[in-house]
Amino acid sequence: MSAARRSSALRRGHVCGALLLGLLAGCAPAPPEPPSRVALTFPVDLSDPAALTRTADDLFVGRVTARRGQSDRGIGIESQYDVRVEHTLKGSLTGVIVVNQQGGLDADGRAVDLPEGDELLHVGERYRFATRYSTRWGFHTVIPVHGDIRL
Structure with missing residues (x-):
């Protein structure tokens, strides 16, 4: 095979490979959507431990x-958990109580209605x-964001 024919065959191979990759990329699953977030405002600065303590019942x-x-x-999805x-x-x-948290999971298992800066509790x-x-x-x-600090 002459050098010109080899070069032409090589170019066709690259073009076919690029087309195949393009088709496969179109079949790849879409990246997961980020959780839907809710922006909240409070009348006090709940990042201040004293304000958080005053605001909390427990x-x-x-x-x-x-x-x-x-x-x-x-008011949006809320999740309930048993907490010891x-x-x-x-x-x-004392004992085991029911804790409610703003936010939950949609039908696809994605977090929804979560306050910005918060995440769902983990069993x-x-x-x-x-x-x-x-x-x-x-x-x-x-209390969203500052009321569930993982230890």
């Missing part, structure tokens, strides 16, 4: 033992919790 260290599920009360209280810092909680992990109690719903809602 401060405690606990371990997430189970994810109960999620619900939508009209290990040490109380403010309030008088088996320990956290320092700052919560507000809802007598209407019977659970302790985590």
